[in-house]
Structure formats: structure tokens, C-alpha cells
Amino acid sequence: MPVVQGAELRSEDLARLTEDLPLARGLGRAYGDAALPAPNDRLIAGTTLADRILSFDPDTGVLTAEGGLSLDELCRLFLPRGFFTPVSPGTRFVTLGGMVACDVHGKNHHREGTFGRHVLSLTVRTGAGDVVRCSPDEHDDLFHATIGGMGLTGVILTVTLLLARVPSMAIVEESERAEDIDQSLDALKSASAQWPMTAGWIDCLASGRHMGRGVVFRGRWAEPNEVPPSPRSLPRNLSVPIDVPGWLLSEPTVRAFNALIYWRYGVRGRSAIVHPYTFLYPLDAVSHWTRLYGSRGFTQYQCVLPDGSGRAAVTRLLSVLTRRGGASFLTVIKDCGAEGSGLLSFPRPGISIAVDLPMRHGTQALVDALNEVVIAEGGRIYLAKDALTRREHFQAMEPRLDAFLAVRRKWDPEQRIRSAQSVRLFGW
């Protein structure tokens, strides 16, 4: 089990703090080692106290805030005023800086692209020590390398972005069951042609004829007249109080859980008006849900298989997973739209697949096997979720790497900014 020793130092004055500590960590929701110190480094800058809103214009929706502001806080403040993040990952416990650094995507990727598409400008404390404002028109190389750059071009001090206007505080959600992988992908594709938000859940333990069976979810913001007078309140938050023993999340329990989800959404699907959090952040409703994986924990694996490689590629990847018994609690598929402008931005047109992988003896070998499929299909992996990919595998799937490293070298000539992940994947 890889262990990284380190500590986090936080301050409201992020600009001063990062004079000495060039690697930043936000709310720590990345599944891998992106925000962990490199070997021989120990301290990293925690950004969460730098969380001020610096300006907001309700006429245009342009918001400028410090990089440590959480999406949770942004939602809490702006949803009642009719504004929402243009792109949302699967949890609201992330910071703006982290959303830029990972160039996050969400259920609306096929329409709205990644978060970076909605970012107007950034201020960055570079590895060389300067505070630089960048945008598509000003130091555009730094701007595009920072979007999706995993914090390796500098610490994101402030973010200016365009919030989306929403008509209500509710989402119309529909779900539809699919009996195999073909049906799942078809349902996802046809949903995305009409709906602004889509994603699919797959029962990764179903094999043979039922491989890839699952439920496809589609959603849109409700119009004000659709929302019932007493709006749907959120169900009470549940919490996992302690680390659960490892055997609890074993194949039989995952199998039972998957069957439960599958049968809950009836054959004909269902439609409901739900709170946006219920639709967008189902896991946030269970605090400390990661404790379900016990003290050994888990990692995630997410890749995108390009449109050109076809459905067979998805089947090949899933069969590697089922064959090696990667009992994933949640397997999520999403059809991605156009590639973003970030030099290392993850999504590209194709099918993205995300799985939870409990950390155990064979996990490294499983990730290696999955990566070999991804390389063969011309796909790539999502760095925000990666803990185990090998350097040679990453280089084989990332032709954009040299362009990124050139920009990184320019703004950080002494190579001060390093994370455990960057050392593992890029060598520095």
C-alpha cells in the first residue's frame, strides 16, 4: 500500500503562504495522489481558508473568488439567487481552485464542456514565485496549462468565471433501465440528444448476456411552474461513523447493492422533481461514505474511450474488470462532448467510464490491465482519480504531454512545484 507522509499548512493569506509552499491542496477529494507532497517534500499549502468572494455581478453572472472557496458554499449562496455553477462534478466538497486544476466535468459535459470553458481568467502564483494574471488573451499558455494542469503550473489564487442562470431550485429527473451494455449506451446517447444532463450507472458484476446492464439518468432544470409550492427538501444526511470492516464491501454485498439499484428503477423508468443536490451529488448525502471501504481504502479509475474505437472497446474494458473481479461499488458511464482547451484536460468525445477500486493486493495489476486496454483504444485517464498508473503507460496515452511540460518548465524553471503524482507520472 503506498503511503505518503506530509502535512498541510493553511492560511487566509494564500498569496503569502505559497511563497514558500508551491504545491496546493484544496478539500482533498481527489482519489489519487495529485494533492499529496512529492517524496522528500513534506509541507503543502491548504487553500480552504482563502475562500472570499471578491466580486459578483448579478447582471452578467460573472463571479471572482479566491481559489479555496468551496462549491458547497457557492451553491448555498447563489442557488437561491438563480445562479449555479456552469459545470458540476459529482461532489460539492471541492474548491474552485481544484475544479480548475482538474478541469472537472459533469453530467452536462455533452453540452457545456468542462469547467475550464466557463473560466474567464485566473491569478496564479507560479513556481518561479510571481503572481500572474492569465486568460485566453493574456499569458494564454499559462492559462491553458493551468486548466486541467493539476496545480503543477502554480497555485490558483483567484478564479473568475461565468455562473449559469437557472430557472428554479429543482431538477426534473428521469431514469430508464437498460438490460445490457448496448442498451445502456443507446439510452445514454439518445438521452443526451435531448437532455442537458445525463449519466449512466452500470452493474459491473453482471456478466455474460447482462454485462453492462444499468440505469440511465437524465435531467433538466425545472421551470418555475413545474415546481410544487412546497419545494422538495433534502433528505436528512446520513453518516458512516467509523471505518467499516473490509469484508463488508465484498463481492456478495456489492452484488446485492447493485441488484437493489437495478430493481429500484422499474422497467418503465420514473420521473420526479428533485432537489438539485439529490440529482447531482447523491453521494454527498452520506457523510464519510469512503469509510465503507475500510481502513485500506480505495481508489478510482476513470478513462475515456474515444468515439472512434466503438462499443466493442467498452465491452473489452468491462470484461477486464469483471474477469479480474474488480467489484466496483459504483460504475458510472458518461458520453463526453468536445475536448476542452486545457492542455491536459481529460474529457474527449467518447465514452467515459469511472469505477471504484478497493485497495488490495491485485489493484495495481488491475489498473495496469485497464491501462493497456485504454492505450490500445487510443483513450486516456483522468488524473484527478489516478493513484496507480505507471509512467510509461501515461506517456503512451498522452501525446499532449510535451506541450504541457514545456509550459510548466517556462513558468517553473527550477521545478519547485511537484506532487506525488507528478513525480510518479512525469518524473518531476
Place this chain on the structure above:
Amino acid sequence: MVIRPANVVVLGATKGMGRAVARRLAERGDRVFLLGRDLGELRLSAADLKARSTGPYEVGIAQCDLQRPETFGTALEQAETALGPLDIVVVTAAQFATQDRLEQDTDLAHRLLTVNFANTVMFCELARKRLIARGGGTLCVFSSVADERGRKRVVLYGASKAGLSGYLEGLDHRYRHAGLVTVCVKPGFVTTSMTEGLRRPPFAGDADAVAKRVLDAIDRRKPVVYAPAAWAFVMFWIRLLPRFVMRRLDF
């Protein structure tokens, strides 16, 4: 009862618990005016509060440095000019350093004792006069649970806060009839940048949870409030410990 929206002055709102208190005040629609050392920081915090405020109010700022008592009068004057008569004055600003550092650096120790006790009291005196002159109001000052027992790790800091708490209790007794409500806040260990790098004890709290309790105490005119709440229980037992036990404990 304070009529809302209240006119509130906060000294120390750019960071930590002060930031959290000011945010909650602004979000419930109170009119907030910020005092602090660094005008640049004050401007950024004022922008933050304005974006969060539910009222159509500007958030004013003025420079006020607890190390320089000559700044107190003009700062409060500016606040009252901007807001009108003050309803609530909140003081969260203070200095902190570990006992080891204070023992090594006598100048720092002197400065901390002056800022946390003498100068904070002088600021409160000016604020108190303004509050009473308009018929009463609330003076809410952040002391610390370190004020209750002399402890090895906070000898000097604790002494400065003990003095401050004593002053606030006296004010309460002397001026409650004139309409002055004092709220002495006793935070236990709260994870803010002030305590960054210190070992996190049990019952540690976060700034926003403290702020919630503080606003509640202001509204309910409670003279003393522990935050997080568990510290009321912890301090009850610590107060009972005999000296020979305290001498042996290392906290």
C-alpha cells in the same frame, strides 16, 4: 432586543472566527462595518460580505490597529458616521503565540499582553461609551477558555485573556441597567489560521460553528458563551481540578 437590521462594527473580521461572525451577520441582513489593521485585506473582506449580504447595504471599512490606541476613536467615529448609532460591537482581534515563543521573545510577550488586555480594554471603553450614549447595545468580545485556569502551555496568553474576561464581567455588573449587554465569548480550540500547526485536541471546533453560537448568544443576551458547546463541559471539570493535579498535567 436588538431591532434588525442591526448596525454592527466588527474588529478583526478579515480572518478566522471574526470572518465567520461577519459573514453570518451580513447573510442575515445586518449592516456591517469592518475595522482592522490592513486596508487591502479589509477591502477584500468587505467585497466578500457585500456579495453575501442579503441587504442592499455597502460594507464600510476603517483602519484600526490594536497596537495603536490612537486609531480607536477615529475608527469608531467613522463607523458611526457610516452606519448611524451602533447596536453591536464585536471584537475578535487578538494576538496569539505559544508559551515557548513568548518566553524567548520578551518584546513579543509585552506586545501580546498589551494588545490582548490593555488595548482591547481601551477599545471596549470607547465602544461602551458610544453604546450607552445611544441608550444601550451589545459589546461582544472574544476571550478564551485559557482565561479560567493558569495552565502551563498558555501562561501569558491565558493571563491576558483572564484580565479581559474579568473586565467584561465587571462591565456587565456595572452597566447592564444602562442597557449595555456584554457577551464574553470563550472559544476552546478552534481550527483557524491562528491555531494552524498546533496539535488538534479533542473537541476542536470550526469557525463557522463558533459564529453560529456567538450570534445566538448576542440575540439572547448571554453574558458568557463557550464555543464549541462541549467546552462548557470540559471547563467545568478543569475548574474543579486541584492545583497539585494541574501542576502535573501538561496542557
